[in-house]
Amino acid sequence: MTQTLLIELQATHDYLRTIDRDLNAFPPDLADMDAIRKALAKRLTDATRARVEVEGIRVKLQKELELTQRLEDHARKALKGVTQKVQYAAAMREVDDRERAKNQVAKPLKEAEARISALDADITRTAADLETAKAKFEELHAVFLAEHETQVASRTQLTVKLTQLETQLPAPALAHFHKLLTNRAGKAVAAIENGTCSGCRTRLRGPYITQVREAKQPIPCENCQRWVYMPDVAVQVAAAK
Ligand SMILES: [Zn+2]
Structure with a gap:
């Protein structure tokens, strides 16, 4: 390993950084489209993650609902079998309690389902918008790169050189x-x-x-x-x- 190799490697990195800076200095329309596509990509990621989370909650609530429903059915069946008045009041209370417990689960379950529907709609819309924004960005970017032909060519050359230098180290x-x-x-x-x-x-x-x-x-x-x-x-x- 020689000093000259390291010096050259550093110089190549410096040139590349300068070129990258030029090639990342987007004009306003391209910068706007870049920001839009990044924002949409983030929105899509966030919505997808949120959907996974809410789906987890939904599955849990669904199971709870099935359990509370079974308990309610059981209480109703018991109520039908009651013959004495005193027992009837207690059995009736049991049915009411079970029903209330079920409803307590049913409400958040409905909310979770509604949230999933909303997220699905958002995901579909955002994915479509993202595709459009990506295509628009690529189009503008291609024009930009064509205008910076020299820097693009230098970047290719320098990247090759960088690899050559690095393999010597x-x-x-x-x-x-x-x-x-x-x-x-x-x-x-x-x-x-x-x-x-x-x-x-x-x-x-x-x-x-x-x-x-x-x-x-x-x-x-x-x-x-x-x-x-x-x-x-x-x-x-x-x-x-
Ligand atoms: Zn020092």
């Missing part, structure tokens, strides 16, 4: 590189400028800089852990191209 180093990219604001490799790490602006000690200059292997900054190098190495890279 040992897996652990590549993993570390990506970790640094993520945790260090997209900069894993930084030049030393005027004795200072350009990544974290920390002044580096003289002996440390000498060590970096003489190193065959990449060396992490003492402060931010980015791989640091002397800019004259980068000049050599540019000259070699």
Whole structure:
């Protein structure tokens, strides 16, 4: 693993980021359609999730209703068998209680069913709207990309180059590189400028800089852990191209 490889890898990432920024700087109509399609996708996900949730509740209530219905039927049957007046009043109360218990379940069950119907309608409508918005977005996006032909071509080239460079790096180093990219604001490799790490602006000690200059292997900054190098190495890279 050489410093030059890392420097080139970082430079390729920087170019790609610039191009991606251009290609994501949508004009207002495209940005609007992008926002609409994302909002619809979110609405669809939320509605689908809500439906699963309400369906769970519905199934539970349905079972409860069946149970309360059985208990009510049982009480009614018992009522029919009663012959004595005293027992009749108690049996009648039992029927009333059972019926009330059943109705207490029936109401939320109906509500759950109504909610499911509403969600189904919303899901169908949103899915259709999303398809339309997607198609419209793709259409506008294709025009936008055609207008940015140069950047699209550069992005393709740079992506190929990135893969080529990455395969030259040992897996652990590549993993570390990506970790640094993520945790260090997209900069894993930084030049030393005027004795200072350009990544974290920390002044580096003289002996440390000498060590970096003489190193065959990449060396992490003492402060931010980015791989640091002397800019004259980068000049050599540019000259070699
Ligand atoms: Zn640093």
